[in-house]
Amino acid sequence: MAYYSFAPILLLAFASTTPYTAASVRSGSQIQWGACDPSVVNDTSLSCGFLEVPLDYQDPLVGRARLAIIKANATGERRGSVFFNPGGPGNTGIQVVNDNKEELLEVTGGVYDIVSWDPRGVGNRTSPGEVFCFDSLAEYSTFFNGTIELTGIEETGNFTDPADVQVLLEQAPIMQEKYEEVGQKCLHSSSGKFLKYIGTAATVCDMVSIANVLDGPEAPINYLGRSYGTLIGSWFVNMFPERVGRVILDGVFDPIAFATQEPGSTFSGQRVSADTIYKALLTGCALTGPSGCAAASEGDGPLDIDAEVQALLKTAYDATKDNSSVPMTPGDIRLALWGEMYFPVDWSSFVNEEYPQIVQIVDGEAPANKSRAFRKRSNNLNPLHRRKALVKRSSESNDSPSYTTSAIYCADSIDPQGTTMEDVFKGIISATRNVSHMFGSLWPFPVYCSFWPVRSVERYQGPFNKKLANKILIASNLLDPITPLPAAETLAGLLGQDAVLVRQNSFGHTTVSAPSACMNEIFIAYMTNGTLTANGTVCEVDADYEIFAGMNTADILANMPSTDI
Template identity: 25%
Template sequence: MKRSIAALGSLFLFLGACSSSVPGEELSSDGSRDPGESTAPIPEGLEAFYEQEVTWEACEESGTINSECTEITVPLDYDDPDGETIEISVLKANATGEAQGSLFVNPGGPGSSGKDVAESATFYFNDPIIENYDIIGFDPRGVGDSAPVDCMPDDELGLVLDASYPDTDEGSAESLEDTKEIVQSCVDTSGDLLEHVSTIDAARDMDVMRAALGENKLDYFGFSYGTHLGGQYAELFPDNVGRMVLDGAVDPAISSLDSSYFQAVGFEKALTAYVEYCLEDGDCPLEGDTADEAKEFLQGQIEDSLENPLPTMIDDRSVTPGIYYTGIATTLYAEESWPYLTEALSMAIERGDGSLLLSFNDLMIGRDTMSGEFMDNSLEARWAINCIDYPADADEEAVAENDARLHEDAPTFAPYFEGGDVFCNEWPHTADEVPGPFVAEGSSEIIVIGTVGDPATPYEAAVSLAEQLDNGILLTWEGEGHVAYGTAGSCIDDAVDNYFVDGTIPEDGLTCPAN
């Protein structure tokens, strides 16, 4: 079975005793910190960028009255700071109380907008954080309003992404040709930008932003891929790390091939948990008495959609395996979404209607189902960033071995992940250096949060990242879903809020039970 192109290159795809405060910080009597002015050293040749004046203005088209916007100039190529520059688009949600500093945020992706998080700060963060911090959301380079990567017009991109390919040599050749067409279109449209959208470049941009906003240390909250960006920042600038939380960690010490394997296993485990819930619920459309039997039935439904695509409410769009898989995966990110997956599967299996699965697929790739237009460039940016960070370098033998273990350990999702990274194999650019592992020697304590039932960034990645970091502190939530803060309850939330607000460091190894 052949994956849809939308799946290619899409990895990454978000209380115990407290002992001390972050070392090296000047704290007031209430534990807060006076941000003062930036005194961190400026990399040679970048003085103009680090010392630029920032002017905040009212945000255009923002529905938040408490926000301001600006643009911060950075070099396109940090090896040529006198050359071309780009603008990083930033949105600040002002603290509802007296701000003790700026909290930079990234929601993941790669390709997701940090500006959207800041604009919806009251949804993402608890009162103690939004009262005490200006929330700084930015679109990383290549994303959204920051020199966005573009590949092809929406109508052309949509047609290619919706295509299905038979499990034949001809189907493989057709898929490869379409992949090459997208890659060449990205090159033709975005040009030299594609060489400079790495996580390393984005982390360097964050240090420019930190200094330009007058912060001596960078306080940062990263979810999912945002943990990768935060970890990379800490590796490059350990002395500039203030209070940092990385929730839903990506492991920077493993290869792209291993990442795809562990992510597939994570989704398989989450699917098993969902199927057990579905069977116990008593109104489950999946046939079988056990989770394994029900998953085998589902596998048959997905495979059948290749020859018999499911019609949808959109006349010219139907559900084939790639869309089926992505629709399922989208709902596995949060346990609260499981009832919606049951409804989607009921529509598909019992009524032959793939409309809800199509909507979930489009939610994942940032597409408006009714109009067919893409709401942002998150998918194209994800391709570009992943392929520059993780160039495909696995040989045929390694790919074959990975495919074998995928079918053994993740039988449902194996067809979605097998075959190696075909998309990035066609990508023409590679970085001089790639992320990871992250040590951040000498940094302040960095809080790493892992969720035992996380499908997208499996728990083992958080354990690994916390061990790699010189001063990593691991928090564990024994729940289901992607990322813990805001979902896990007071055990995790209080630890994070207290750390950011007054610098108290939670107990390393703190484990919080499922709700």
């Protein structure tokens, strides 16, 4: 039996807890499968449908939510369903299944239907849908004009310059007022009345509702979650331990950190591996040399290439100080590099195509939209699109940035702790000095929940060590930029004998960032016949997978310098 904490909107302390059982999760409707919307799903083998569920599982009189669901049929003899969440929070399960059907069927053995859905707050098919707090991108841009929300934070030398610290801290009262006002805009937007019904606990209950309809209210629930989807998974297995079937959690969010801290406080700890992954990029570039990496000169080592990157950041910093409307700020460059930490498969194209263009833009030799390849990536660099890059989509009717990520993180957050924006900025300064020199100062990361006025009516805060009906599989890369290995070790330790942890000797976000036949075989054996490998098993990336010409993951890991970047 699981326990929830209930807090009505704006309440600053949890109300009483009450027992809650899986049997209480009833949708009261069925799914009518049909063809998917071809503007979103181009694979005609996939089926789509809707399921109505309670907005509030403890108060069915509040009203109904509607979940948009997608299904890929099993390729072999069907044994049930595997429910899948791709992460975010805010990523659309419908789009990801459309784009990755074959991979999902492969790693689950082809004997389950793959079922995913757009959770509450995601997209325009699920209701409540995407959370918008501004009516247009123009309104958003005007609101934040002249602030670090659009330019990023300017700093050099790992925030060791007292002048940089002073400039940032002087902006704290302005940015706190802005964030508090945004919270009120969200509360009074068309999404506002639904904000207290968005969050991970509701998503878990929605998944149980879907499972009850598809596989029966007593059937084990099988689940594959990646990134934020692992938080859904860790809540699920502890909220409904008796329903746990075969569960894979890949790229783990630390459930204890998210249960006990405001989300903004967790990001420094989540970046503990980020600079090492940046060093891996530099190492691969140096190993392949200028013929395979345009960022390298003949004879360069990783530290030489880093020195060039730091010089570029300093040039952009100096230019921004002289003219705040420069086409590329140091914050833009850091944001571009940060995106590369997730997917090493893109490193070669980045250093050979986009990075040289960034250099030309900073040096004033090219406009920011010089080529189609760069324009595609520049959505992540253009200040007006910065938040869009971080918190996902716009809709056809509203081109302003989505606040779904904020809505979900903050719905789940502990109650406001009196954190000020000055506290936030001091945390950023500390993280830049002590955790991630390259990425500690990224801004915005819009999950500073002291300034968000709503918490969900249902939040799960543990325990996270329940006895499970079946053992689960936890997977992690050695080096992950946002869900580091220690988080996976924490969850595995909490679950003890009910979890097996496997590690992939690679870098990037989740184990699917690099191909590994070893990891695939472990997943397939577990999903098809329940066989679990030994706890602590280490998988290597396939040797024929080259990140740079002639250089694979093992080559890079073996040659990384011991010196800190």
